[in-house]
Amino acid sequence: MNLSLEITGLTKAYTDSDFVLDDVSFSIPNGTIMGFVGENGAGKTTTIKSILNTVHIDSGTIRIFGRVMTDIDTAIREDIGVVLDTANFSAVLTPGKLAKVMCGIYKQWDQEFYLKLTAKFGLPMDRKIKEFSRGMTMKLAIAAALSHHPRLLILDEATSGLDPVTREEILEVFLEFVEDERHSILMSSHITSDLEKIADYITFIHQGKNILTAKKDELIYDYGVARCKSDQFKIIAEGDRLAYRVKEHQTDVLVIDKKGFEQKYGRITVDQVSIEEILLLLVKGGK
Numbered sequence: 001m002n003l004s005l006e007i008t009g010l011t012k013a014y015t016d017s018d019f020v021l022d023d024v025s026f027s028i029p030n031g032t033i034m035g036f037v038g039e040n041g042a043g044k045t046t047t048i049k050s051i052l053n054t055v056h057i058d059s060g061t062i063r064i065f066g067r068v069m070t071d072i073d074t075a076i077r078e079d080i081g082v083v084l085d086t087a088n089f090s091a092v093l094t095p096g097k098l099a100k101v102m103c104g105i106y107k108q109w110d111q112e113f114y115l116k117l118t119a120k121f122g123l124p125m126d127r128k129i130k131e132f133s134r135g136m137t138m139k140l141a142i143a144a145a146l147s148h149h150p151r152l153l154i155l156d157e158a159t160s161g162l163d164p165v166t167r168e169e170i171l172e173v174f175l176e177f178v179e180d181e182r183h184s185i186l187m188s189s190h191i192t193s194d195l196e197k198i199a200d201y202i203t204f205i206h207q208g209k210n211i212l213t214a215k216k217d218e219l220i221y222d223y224g225v226a227r228c229k230s231d232q233f234k235i236i237a238e239g240d241r242l243a244y245r246v247k248e249h250q251t252d253v254l255v256i257d258k259k260g261f262e263q264k265y266g267r268i269t270v271d272q273v274s275i276e277e278i279l280l281l282l283v284k285g286g287k
């Protein structure tokens with residue numbers, strides 16, 4: 001399997017904070033979308049900055065298209081499209097002028113494609129970015145990131161604060177992007193329903209640690225949440241549960257193999273589980 005991104009044992013501490021990104025490993029196969037979820041401060045942006053080589057890492061290896069990126073490696077940068085939640089374009093630029101700047105930075109800049117995307121997103125070419133709404137600014141950032149034809153798109157909260165209609169438009173563009181088997185996406189998001197729609201894999205990060213990476217379809221169709229009364233909870237073997245959360249009238253138990261669990265513990269109801277509920281059980285629950 002060809003990997004666009006391979007992170008092994010990534011560790012990074014900040015000098016003036018207690019936070020540590022601790023031995024994080026995951027990889028993204030070509031042609032796939034990796035959703036990256038975790039609570040505020042879990043370490044998603046720090047991981048992304050480490051990938052982009054904008055912070056110094058303490059240990060571990062990050063391979064992009066099989067190569068470790070160095071400070072002077074501009075060739076790999078051409079192949080990475082980046083959209084951060086704070087798209088910091090100069091506010092006095094217009095989309096038209098931004099294209100001229102981008103054209104000077106990226107050899108692969110494709111003006112025709114940029115015009116096509118900005119038209120699709122309904123962006124005015126001659127209006128200053130400072131007059132743009134958040135949705136317009138994010139659409140512009142996405143159009144700019146895609147128009148130098150990257151192979152890997154890295155998105156840090158790129159759809160946060162956007163309405164469902166705009167988000168759907170943007171998600172469609174991401175899906176079109178990964179139709180090309182050489183392309184892939186790392187997408188951090190708090191909007192887990194967006195990831196449910198488009199991601200192939202999900203990585204859950206909590207307090208700087210990768211707590212789970214799994215195929216989205218397995219999470220949705222094979223994982224489940226057993227709703228147990230206290231006597232039912234007591235009979236569940238530790239090895240059959242990934243996490244559990246005690247609530248007022250029941251205990252929710254995260255199970256990996258819904259069907260197997262149902263066969264073994266016939267009388268306990270097991271519901272399908274959402275990415276959001278998995279995150280809550282893993283982060284707030286016991287083991």
Ligand SMILES: Nc1ncnc2c1ncn2[C@@H]1O[C@H](COP(=O)(O)OP(=O)(O)OP(=O)(O)O)[C@@H](O)[C@H]1O
Pocket residue numbers: 014015016017019038039040041042043044045046047
């Ligand atoms: N430059 C820095 N110096 C010191 N600590 C930092 C720095 N940048 C981030 N941190 C700390 O590292 C931790 C992880 O932050 P990070 O931005 O990676 O989290 P995140 O998962 O992206 O959060 P969010 O969902 O809120 O964007 C936080 O506790 C944050 O305060």
